[in-house]
Amino acid sequence: MTLCAPRAGAATPVATRVAAHLLALVDEPATATVRWDIDWQGPLLVPLADERAVQAACGIMHVHGRAAGHPVPLAVDYASTVAGVLAAQGVCAALLARAAGADVRQVRTSVSQAALLALAQYLAAATADGDDPEDGSPAGITGTEAEGLFVSADGVRFELEALDADRWLDFWQRLGADRAETGCGWRPFQQRFATATCPLPPGLAATARRATFAAVRAAADRSGAAVLPVRDDPLPPTATPPWTLTPFPEPGGTTSGRTRTGDALRTAGAPLAGLRVVESARRVQGPMAGHILRLLGADVVRIEPPGGDPMRGIPPVAGACSARFSALNAGKTVQEIDFTTPAGRRAVRELVAGADVFLHNWAPGKAARLGLDAEDLRAARPGLVYAWASGWGDVLGPAPPVGTDYLVQAHSGLAAAVRPAHEAPAPSLMTLTDVLGGLVCAQGILAALLARLRTGRGGRVDSSLYSAAALVPRGRRRPAATDRLLRTRDGYLSLGPQAREPHRLARALGLGTRAGAEVIAARARTLPTAAWLPGLAAAGVPATPVCTSLADLARDPRFAPALAVGEYAAPLAPWEFS
Template identity: 60%
Template sequence: MTPDLRTAARPAVGTTVVDRLLRHTAQPVAVRHTIDWAGPVGMDLPDERAVQAACGLMHVHGRATGGPVPLAVDYASVVAGVLAAQGATAAGIGRARGLDLNEVRTSVAQGALLALGQYLAAATADEGLDPPDPEPSEASAAGLATLGTSDGARMEIETLDPSAWREFWARLGVPAALAGRGWLPFQQRFATAVCPLPDELRRAARHRTLADLRAAAHHSGVSLLTIGSDPAPAVHPAPWRLTPAPAHTVTAVPSPRPPDATLPLTGLRVVESTRRVQGPLAGHVLRMLGAEVIRVEPPGGDPMRWLPPLADGTSARFTALNAGKRVVEADLTTMQGRAAVRELAATADVFLHNWAPGKAGRLGLDSEDLRPGLVYAWASGFGDTLGERPPLGTDYLAQVHSGLAAAVRPADEPPAPSLMTLTDVLGGLVCAQGVLAALAARERTGRGGRVDSSLVSAAALIPRPAHRVHWTPWDRPLATADGHLYLGPEARARPEAMRRLFDRADAKSLTTQEWTRRLAEAGLTATPVRTDLAVLAHDPAFRSAIAPPDPVTGHARPYAPWEFA
């Protein structure tokens, strides 16, 4: 499906990102790329905030704090910039392989929908639930995972081990049964974007000093990072590091392009051993661009397959990232399992993993252990920014380390990571672009190479000011009698007009439609804020951007975010 696109100037942030990524990418053939605001979405979406409102980003980001709220950074525009770079690079690879591809288009709205893919799937699954946001009067920080201390520090903790979780809280005097009540919401916050911890856990942290919590984390094996108020990135790594295979190695013979291929990577094979979001999303992008993706899972399958809600017996969130991939089960703790992976990699063009630091070497599956013509990609959490023994490389700790936890919220709110998986999504996209850059280089030189990217290197792509932003009352969505409205930038530029409107009526006394009419009469624009992703999936305005519910799984998914010409 290739819907007509409205032409528009490329958003400044998206332009900056795509230009930076393409400078970092050796393309075999230059391909024209265009970024629109709305793309195939049938709405007037003139800026980043309008996209965040209409596509559900405000809703998911605001779930943990009581109602829809904008991200204070141009996140969707950055995602669109990476998508444009991917499309242009992939089209260049396709042209080098004999396809007649000259142009690629994407949009900020398509970037937002791709970023929301797992939340959209969960909301539209048969067992899914996406309740509307609570009223603003109910807003609180109870849904965040951020902890405070008696001496005023704020921190994020991380562990994937329930015994380490219990030990951490035991050292703070919390009984095991009570700590156990917090484990499931803590682990599922990646999928739900909320973390309703028992109040007793938060109180236990607030009664201890930062030193006490650091000691508890150290002795229990829990990772802990304190949240600063500086939004600037602590480090500025390149999006990825590409290390070509040595010149003396055997040159690669790229997989032939099938004669009926229409997508740029058709005929190429990717083998991935990944989990959670970052790695699977990188493979998902390469599959949407035409590659065959073979997924290596442990015996019995990836545990994420059973994360609710289920659709046709499999997690809707898992399917959103892994549909269409072929699965091979292998026990990497055994010689036979590792041999099976080497055998698969010997037939592949790309090997992709997001294992913990050092695991590839211990398994004998590092880049030097596999064939030299391969593109070998490692998607990590911190790269080399925190030394050889970094904390767990997960989304929320990466937001803290990169300064994004301070940048996503305005100055009048305490800094805290968004519980939407911002860096996991962006990290997966950056990893995929690094793979495309390596494949483009291989078309030119015949040599494979190694690609290293990280959540932190992805977060560094998001521009942010030197100091946290200050919002006016009109930066937050307007709560109406039946929903919320995002007011366009002219509302902030015309405070007198806004005051006159609000002198005439209380905001919640009028419906969204009535407010839209009054604002239009005053020459002001507004965008309805989507607070129900299940409804969004059936909105006629999105029919060219979101596929109808799958007849087997029952849940919706965004279409591939590129249109090639």
């Protein structure tokens, strides 16, 4: 039997290739018995026909462009890549449900639902009651100063990571930066993961430009910060699979005592019902993996330190909790455990003894130091699937720099790929690899659960931000003038490929067919977005209004079939099982 392709007429080539690639890695012939369909718009009541239209309508251009102060397309098929992972997850989940007695034969997802899921944190923050500025960078702060990217005296563009204020201050002090500017820069630098902007004081960029990259690296080494050059080549320097699965040597059974009773509860709507996941993770990557498994029906128990995860208090707050935190953690059961103590570690082992999956994104070596590595926990639960979502995996050796989104974008080549060829490489401040890393981790876990059904053995799943970044198809094309967004009086339009024939676009705007790009741009600014849509459609030029406010998107009834709106807006589960 061969893998089922998407429906005729709804082809999503990148998403389809990604899904097929991931399903081939699962090494489970039964994946061919589940039909999987990926289309562009899914349940949205918005006509969408390609990656660019999805990025425009669903807010990716808006978030990626915040640092620039206006919407900017990602130059890679990011939403399609996410959709491909979702399709593979759906197939694996359907097989797990089928093994438990559910009649599941088909799974559907869409690129638009993938885009909304990737923006879950930003969407939650924009729709909560608290303050969440969506206005981009302050006036006058643009380019690398708005992106948190620096250029050294010898022309090396580099990405910096400092996980606390002391390292940040020490790094800049060693380079001779003004102390007041350094202090003012910490807050926007720290918040860039949440806001997708980083408006730093201009003096910090000037300080970087006075130092060689060797001096920058030395300051980072001494302060405990991390710096990496931004690679010009968009292709990953090291080939790496999305995840690796290492089976445990002895059988451990396919179910725990808990899941035997839960199997009968599995349905097409909750294919993982009865499976228990124990998650100890912070920020985005690990919680996203747990979030995906919960959306598929698993019972996710989240371990937090005494007093709760500090991220719960980060504004904006929805109800009694950070909206961004809730976007990835709502619906999980919480156990507060101090696993730095012997009693806490015993409590973790007791939780794991009744679980199917243990998931963490701790720093390298931490699990072994705590006695909570795979070899330790499989003694408590021989059939366990043990998953580590790391930053780098093993591509940078046993002592890699801290593995965070923007450093991984810089080194993996993704920072070069997300910008068009005429622009210098720079990481997107939208957390691309954090989100994709969580999704890839979840897919590795599903593959391991399927392998456990077949072999009776648990196993260890290793994935990383780097391995997830490598999944995004790469290539740098120099865009034509008509490929850029068209500015109107009140917003922007993203145009279909037909706009590369300038006479069509000129005719749609009421101009002579020989009008040049500057004349076309000036004409477009004279009327609002809605006024241009009929003429563009009549001229055969598809046009998608660009989302410039996630809050407005959540109020748009055309998006209601894919969003749940309460104290904040959240994407609904992006699969349809039947």
